[in-house]
Amino acid sequence: xxGVIQSPRHEVTxxxxxxxxxCKPISGHNSLFWYRQTMMRGLELLIYFNNNVPIDDSGMxxxxxxxxxxxxxxSTLKIQPSExxxxxxxxxxxxxxxxxxxxxxxxxxxxLSIL
Amino acid sequence: AQSVTQLGxxxxxxxxxxxxxxxxxxxxxPPYLFWYVQYPNxxxxxxxxYTTGATLVKGINGFEAExxxxxxxxxxxxxxxxxxxxxxxxxxxxxxxxxxIFGKGTTLSVSS
Numbered sequence: 001x002x003g004v005i006q007s008p009r010h011e012v013t014x015x016x017x018x019x020x021x022x023c024k025p026i027s028g029h030n031s032l033f034w035y036r037q038t039m040m041r042g043l044e045l046l047i048y049f050n051n052n053v054p055i056d057d058s059g060m061x062x063x064x065x066x067x068x069x070x071x072x073x074x075s076t077l078k079i080q081p082s083e084x085x086x087x088x089x090x091x092x093x094x095x096x097x098x099x100x101x102x103x104x105x106x107x108x109x110x111x112l113s114i115l
Numbered sequence: 116a117q118s119v120t121q122l123g124x125x126x127x128x129x130x131x132x133x134x135x136x137x138x139x140x141x142x143x144x145p146p147y148l149f150w151y152v153q154y155p156n157x158x159x160x161x162x163x164x165y166t167t168g169a170t171l172v173k174g175i176n177g178f179e180a181e182x183x184x185x186x187x188x189x190x191x192x193x194x195x196x197x198x199x200x201x202x203x204x205x206x207x208x209x210x211x212x213x214x215x216i217f218g219k220g221t222t223l224s225v226s227s
Contacts, residue, residue: 004158033214042219043205056214091158099213101147101166106158 002026004107006092012113018080021110024073025094033104034067034077035091043091049075050098082114117142119208121218129226134178134193136221138206141187146208148189149215150180153203162204165189176200201225 005024013019025032033048047057052069060067064083069075079086089111093104122137140146147166151159163174170182176199180191189206206218 043217045214045217048214093159098215099209101164103149103161103164104159104215106151106160108158111156 004092004094004105006090006107006110008110009108010111010113012115013082014115015083016081017114018078019082019086019112019114021077021090021092021112023075023077023092023107025075025092026105027073029094029096029105030072031095031098031104032069032075033093033095033098034075035093036088037091037109038088046077048098055098084114087112087114117146117208117210117213117216119206119216119218121204121206121221123221124219125222125224127224127226128196130198131195134191134196134200134223136191136204136206136223138180138189138191138218139187140189140206140208142208142210144210145182145184146210148180148182149207150174150178150189150191151205151207152176153205153220155202159205162191196223196225198225198227 007022034046037043046059047067049069067077089109091109093106095104096102118141120139149164150162153159163172165172165182173179178193203220205220207215209215
């Protein structure tokens with residue numbers, strides 16, 4: 001079975017540029033999560049969706065960050081404009097019925113470097 | 116609010132020694148509990164989970180964890196460490212209607 005697929009795996013861009021990270025959840029999963037991981041702050045939940053609807057975006061650091069889930073098989077996390085402090089590894093995860101006994105399944109992450 | 120505490124950000128053991136990674140949760144209602152492992156440059160992988168029933172849960176790679184309600188703990192153990200166990204380990208908890216809450220992680224180092 002295909003797992004959670006994230007693209008790109010690595011992204012290097014200059015500050016001020018728009019960055020779009022993509023995620024394809026596991027088929028049949030109805031909950032999707034975006035995380036950010038840094039050495040300083042560890043693993044942080046940015047936003048999560050249930051049935052394509054954003055439920056909690058309190059972890060989104062600023063208005064420069066936005067996330068969408070136009071359908072059950074695709075989500076994007078966009079940063080515009082990007083800043084060096086946004087450099088991190090961004091993970092997408094999906095699960096069946098968030099808040100249940102079903103675990104989250106993680107993608108391999110996108111390593112983002114903003115110069 | 117529910118929280119997950121992992122005692123010790125870094126644990127070092129010798130190959131063949133017992134591995135013990137500690138996790139405590141704060142909740143009056145026992146949550147669902149999970150342990151994940153993260154190898155360098157990879158995402159998090161599920162090691163094991165506790166939902167209901169047997170309090171001793173066996174996972175992959177010889178790991179197991181015991182749910183102790185009286186101690187609000189879910190410590191992860193492995194009888195004999197292997198070099199390949201070196202990684203970061205995360206404990207996590209959730210309850211119905213909440214998002215998964217992660218601990219800050221424990222880095223396990225294994226020396227030969």
